[in-house]
Amino acid sequence: MILVTGVSGALGGSVLAGLRAQPDLEVVAGSSSGDGDTVRRLDFDDPATLESGLRGVDLLVFVSAGYAEDDVVIARHGALIAAATAAGVRHVIYTSLSASAHHTSIAVPHLWTERQLAASPFAVTVLRNGFYSELTTGLAAGAVESAAATGIFAAPFGTGRISGVSRRDLADVAVRVAAEIERDLRAGAVSAHAGRTYELEGVASVDGAEIAELLSEYLGRPVEYRDVSLTDLRIGLLGSDLEPYRIGHSVSLFANLKAGFLHAAGGDLPALLPTAPRPIREEIAAALSGAAVPE
Ligand SMILES: NC(=O)c1ccc[n+]([C@@H]2O[C@H](COP(=O)([O-])OP(=O)(O)OC[C@H]3O[C@@H](n4cnc5c(N)ncnc54)[C@H](OP(=O)(O)O)[C@@H]3O)[C@@H](O)[C@H]2O)c1
Numbered sequence: 001m002i003l004v005t006g007v008s009g010a011l012g013g014s015v016l017a018g019l020r021a022q023p024d025l026e027v028v029a030g031s032s033s034g035d036g037d038t039v040r041r042l043d044f045d046d047p048a049t050l051e052s053g054l055r056g057v058d059l060l061v062f063v064s065a066g067y068a069e070d071d072v073v074i075a076r077h078g079a080l081i082a083a084a085t086a087a088g089v090r091h092v093i094y095t096s097l098s099a100s101a102h103h104t105s106i107a108v109p110h111l112w113t114e115r116q117l118a119a120s121p122f123a124v125t126v127l128r129n130g131f132y133s134e135l136t137t138g139l140a141a142g143a144v145e146s147a148a149a150t151g152i153f154a155a156p157f158g159t160g161r162i163s164g165v166s167r168r169d170l171a172d173v174a175v176r177v178a179a180e181i182e183r184d185l186r187a188g189a190v191s192a193h194a195g196r197t198y199e200l201e202g203v204a205s206v207d208g209a210e211i212a213e214l215l216s217e218y219l220g221r222p223v224e225y226r227d228v229s230l231t232d233l234r235i236g237l238l239g240s241d242l243e244p245y246r247i248g249h250s251v252s253l254f255a256n257l258k259a260g261f262l263h264a265a266g267g268d269l270p271a272l273l274p275t276a277p278r279p280i281r282e283e284i285a286a287a288l289s290g291a292a293v294p295e
Contacts, residue, residue: 001026001027001028001056001057001058001059001135001207002019002020002025002026002027002028002057002058002059002060002061002178003028003029003030003032003040003053003057003059003060003061003161003211004016004027004028004029004061004063004178005030005031005042005044005053005060005061005062005063005080006030006031006032006063006064006065007030007039008031008032009063010031011038011047011063011167011169011170011171011174012031012063012166012196014063014113014167014171015061015171015174015175016029016233018129018171018172018174018175019061019095019175020180020198022179025179025182026185027156028057030036030042030053031195032044032045032046032065034053038049040053041053041173042054042080044065044076044077044079044080045072045079045080046077047082049080049085050080050082050083050087050203051083051086051087053083053223054084054087054089055087055186055215057087057089057093058089058090058091058182058185059089059090059091059093059178059181059182060084060089060091060092060093061093061095061174061178062077062080062084062092062094062095063095063119064095064096064109064110064113064216065077065092065208066106066109068245069245070105070108070109070134070245072209073109073262074109074112074113074160076182077109077112077113077116078116081113081116081117081120083273084120084122085120085121085122087245088099089122089226090122090123090185090186091123091124091125091129091181091191091194092117092120092122092124092125092177093124093125093126093177093181093193094113094114094115094124094125094126094127095119095127095129096110096113096126096127096128096129096164096175096197097128097129097199098128098129098130098199098200098267099112099128099199099201099264100130100163100258100262100263100264101130101131101261101262101266102233102254102255102260103259103261104249104253104261105248105249105252106249106252106253109173114126114197116198117225122193123191123194123195124194124200125177125181125191125193125194125195125196125197126197126198127170127173127174127177127194127198127200128197128198128199128200129165129170129200130164130165130170130200130201130264130269131162131163131164131165131202131258131262131279132162132164132165132166132170132200132268133164133165133166133280133283133284134162134166134283135162135164135200136162136164136166136206136211136280136283136284137280137283137287139155139211140153140211140214140215140284140287141287141288141290143155143211143215144215144218144219144288146252147212147215147219148221150221151221151222151223151224152186152211152212152223152224152225152226153206153208153211153215153223153224153226154206154225154226154227154228154255155211155225155227155228156227156228156229156230156232156233156254156258157207157211157219157225157254157257157258158208158227158257158258158259159258159260160205160207160256160257160259160260160262160263161206161245161260161262162205162206162259162262162263162279163201163202163203163204163205163262163263163264164204164205164267164280164283165200165201165202165203165204165214165277165280166277166278166280166283168278169269169273169278170200172273172274173198173200173269173272173273177193177198177272180192180193181193183204186284186287197266198268198272199266199268199269199271200267200268200269201264201265201266201267201269202264202268202277202280203261203267203270203277204277204279204280204281205262205264205280206281206284207225207227207281208225208227209214209250210281211225211284212225214281214284214285214288215288218283218285218288218289229252230255230258232289233250233251233254235245236289237250237251239252281288
């Protein structure tokens with residue numbers, strides 16, 4: 001039996017739907033807000049829910065539970081790994097972070113988790129997800145109003161490029177890998193995915209000037225890219241209502257972007273996807289066409 005954690009989230013929800021579309025697989029859902037009936041309650045912050053929530057599970061699709069300070073995320077992930085060990089789970093798939101992002105502060109709990117998993121008694125497959133293209137599409141869509149008013153797209157990209165991968169592509173890979181592992185487990189075979197770490201980097205990237213160009217095409221007027229310094233970024237974020245941990249992560253992410261680290265090369269995504277990866281420029285254009293047209 002497969003259990004997918006975090007099914008109220010975008011990634012966990014898509015993975016669950018993809019696995020449930022395959023009638024030969026037995027798939028159960030887990031969520032911190034599970035009702036204990038149709039969705040098992042697996043709240044990583046409440047270890048008492050975990051061991052019983054994992055009863056009968058052979059394959060655990062462990063969706064990372066970020067969006068908190070690193071020590072909180074590490075405690076969450078540690079609790080799930082301990083419970084999976086105690087419950088006798090045979091194989092864990094973990095959604096981690098791609099190598100191009102390993103200099104960002106966001107990587108810390110992911111790398112800690114990978115290390116703990118490697119020392120655990122079950123088989124492990126790591127899906128190192130690249131930065132979602134949704135991060136860049138959100139940035140572009142959020143800039144429409146100011147670009148329309150000023151003719152400028154201001155962002156802390158420097159001359160760096162950011163690769164992006166669609167969350168839907170990442171879900172498709174997770175579904176494929178999980179289905180293949182589960183069928184191998186049932187057949188008593190050793191999965192070819194056991195012990196593997198897949199780098200699911202985005203295959204295409206954009207820079208600030210290209211986002212300005214897409215904004216310009218969408219608005220039908222010239223839009224120029226202008227860099228923002230990390231100092232100005234930090235001051236702006238400190239004046240916002242963003243949670244404190246997000247400020248550190250955002251500055252770290254853009255420092256890496258400016259340094260050129262977020263432009264990925266290569267990776268396992270095309271080999272694991274049945275179709276070509278969704279291109280980031282088209283995703284940005286689609287997000288802009290869904291954005292409100294300013295008066
Ligand atoms: N690669 C990237 O660019 C990128 C970007 C953002 C985030 N991420 C990571 O990828 C994960 C999935 O992304 P997403 O877009 O699906 O996130 P999302 O839609 O914002 O969902 C948040 C996820 O965190 C889970 N979660 C939060 N608190 C939890 C708890 N106490 N116990 C168990 N699960 C908990 C949620 O599950 P339930 O509410 O169902 O329990 C849900 O799966 C994130 O949690 C984050 O670690 C990656």
